[in-house]
Amino acid sequence: MKSxxxxxxxxxxxxxxxxxxxxxxxxAFDLVYETYGELNAEGSNAVLVCHALSGSHHVAGxxxxxxxxxxxxxxxxxxxxxxxxxxxxxxGVNNLGGCYGSTGPMSTNPATGKPYGADFxxxxxxxWVAVQARLADRLGIACWAAVLGGSVGGMQAxxxxxxxxxxxxxxxxxxxxxxxxxxxxxxNEVARQAILGDPDFHGGHYYERDTVPVRGLRLAxxxxxxxxxSDSQMAEKFGRELKNGRLSYGYDTDFQIESYLRYQxxxxxxxxxxxxxxxxxxxxxxxxxxxxxxxxxxSALARAKASFxxxxxxxxWRFSPERSREIVYALMHNGRDVSYAEIDCSxxxxxxxxxxxxYHSVVGAYFDRIET
Amino acid sequence: xxxxxxxFDFDVIAHWIVPGERxxxxxxxxxxxLKFLKVEKGIRGYGVDNDPDNVLAALRNGVNVLQFDLEKGxxxxxxxxxxxxxMSLSLQTVRHTVPLVKEMLRxxxxxxxxFPNFGHRSHREAIARGxxxxxxxxxxxxxxxxxxxxxxxxxxxxxxxENGIEVREGLFFDEGRAVTEDPNxxxxxxxxxxxxx
Numbered sequence: 166m167k168s169x170x171x172x173x174x175x176x177x178x179x180x181x182x183x184x185x186x187x188x189x190x191x192x193a194f195d196l197v198y199e200t201y202g203e204l205n206a207e208g209s210n211a212v213l214v215c216h217a218l219s220g221s222h223h224v225a226g227x228x229x230x231x232x233x234x235x236x237x238x239x240x241x242x243x244x245x246x247x248x249x250x251x252x253x254x255x256x257g258v259n260n261l262g263g264c265y266g267s268t269g270p271m272s273t274n275p276a277t278g279k280p281y282g283a284d285f286x287x288x289x290x291x292x293w294v295a296v297q298a299r300l301a302d303r304l305g306i307a308c309w310a311a312v313l314g315g316s317v318g319g320m321q322a323x324x325x326x327x328x329x330x331x332x333x334x335x336x337x338x339x340x341x342x343x344x345x346x347x348x349x350x351x352x353n354e355v356a357r358q359a360i361l362g363d364p365d366f367h368g369g370h371y372y373e374r375d376t377v378p379v380r381g382l383r384l385a386x387x388x389x390x391x392x393x394x395s396d397s398q399m400a401e402k403f404g405r406e407l408k409n410g411r412l413s414y415g416y417d418t419d420f421q422i423e424s425y426l427r428y429q430x431x432x433x434x435x436x437x438x439x440x441x442x443x444x445x446x447x448x449x450x451x452x453x454x455x456x457x458x459x460x461x462x463x464s465a466l467a468r469a470k471a472s473f474x475x476x477x478x479x480x481x482w483r484f485s486p487e488r489s490r491e492i493v494y495a496l497m498h499n500g501r502d503v504s505y506a507e508i509d510c511s512x513x514x515x516x517x518x519x520x521x522x523x524y525h526s527v528v529g530a531y532f533d534r535i536e537t
Numbered sequence: 538x539x540x541x542x543x544x545f546d547f548d549v550i551a552h553w554i555v556p557g558e559r560x561x562x563x564x565x566x567x568x569x570x571l572k573f574l575k576v577e578k579g580i581r582g583y584g585v586d587n588d589p590d591n592v593l594a595a596l597r598n599g600v601n602v603l604q605f606d607l608e609k610g611x612x613x614x615x616x617x618x619x620x621x622x623x624m625s626l627s628l629q630t631v632r633h634t635v636p637l638v639k640e641m642l643r644x645x646x647x648x649x650x651x652f653p654n655f656g657h658r659s660h661r662e663a664i665a666r667g668x669x670x671x672x673x674x675x676x677x678x679x680x681x682x683x684x685x686x687x688x689x690x691x692x693x694x695x696x697x698x699e700n701g702i703e704v705r706e707g708l709f710f711d712e713g714r715a716v717t718e719d720p721n722x723x724x725x726x727x728x729x730x731x732x733x734x
Contacts, residue, residue, distance in 0.1 A: 490605075490613060491613070493603060493613075494613030494614065497583065497603075497614060497615075498615055500559070500581065502601050503601055504595075504596055504602050505602075505603045505605075506592050506596075507604045508589075509589065523589055527596055530593055533597070534596070
């Protein structure tokens, strides 16, 4: 299948202050984004792709100087692909507080001349969507044909329909949830404690000390990664296979799964920032559109006007199918157009990133219905 | 499975639907009935099917489709959410018949069900010859049938009576032609309008 090919990230600077959910105000901020395809004359074919915890604006294609740096959702987005860039103008944006170029903890705090570090305010899904709307204004997009996201990206798609009901026609909410469970928050808290307790964290001001809380971030990723996979897939992929064919009777890696988790943890620390990880887990924990409605999701979604496509994966225990069904039932209660697919896939939460034929067929079939 | 009967049952069902109604179609298959009712009656609604290929086909047909397992009920759906809840030629494919019909009448003001009549003359003759019936209305071999419940028109009416389900109207057909005389023997398909007793 063809790719969008070589792409170039762009930067948009905003100097109108933004008031954040937690009470802080950012005087100015930058967003880094990429686009694929052409915006039509009516501006009616734009699709926003929202990223999950470790994702970025680099949704599809490659960079000229990094031909192996393929966008994280390249299997779904491109010419002739389920989200077809021959029909749609697709926008990927690095969220506020991120570590891929948008303003975040690594950026310089204008008040001190030093990196924000832990002084960067905690941002929420609502804040991300509010700044995405500024980018939409800048790009001349009055109304998205669709907003699409998986996991915490799906939360952003849902939030778009609540915060800007007249600015999104379709929302595709995949492998997501209307709120985290206590168990979800518990895993996030373990990850945060790993980072906060790393002696190299220095209260979040590690940039200026030229250290990185590698051990904490690595452990956070290892814990997180367990929740992205299913028990059955781990059993199938690793089982009790030994790394060196024998037990060490020590604390080296005996089993392949240990080796795999360490590898995933190490890989992650090479490109991700610990402060961004902390912020993002908090954004996840806080998301709960029903909170202002006494926990009633039906009332919370009453203001949505979009049509919805909701999908979950059979072995996803992080955001299980039950969580997606809650969204579907609340939308039905409000008489919204909604379709729901529960995809049989062994790969757990991470299934949403895989190139599964049926999954891509249903997403493609839904996008084919969206008028441009 | 609606495709094996053509459109006559669609017309009957459409006749029972008031324009603009809220409709839930259980076992919606490729969504063609829902699409038909959308075009003919301007209904708003959802199809429910648990088969991935049917979900894809219904998405391509432009209708709202929800991949739910009907055996698990419709607990998340509000009481009285729909004007009509339809089950077209699918009732014989679910195991928990009574709970499901009661669920239909909880979430809908009225239920519409159609099913193949196991008591049809040709089926009785097949049994008399010692073989399970295979016909236009029951097109499967016993070993590969998606049907899990086999019942006659008389059985269904007895079930409704025993469970306080009101039969408001029944229409019977044989190869698409209306049957009035002894439908339990002469009809291969029955369609009913049901209400809370």
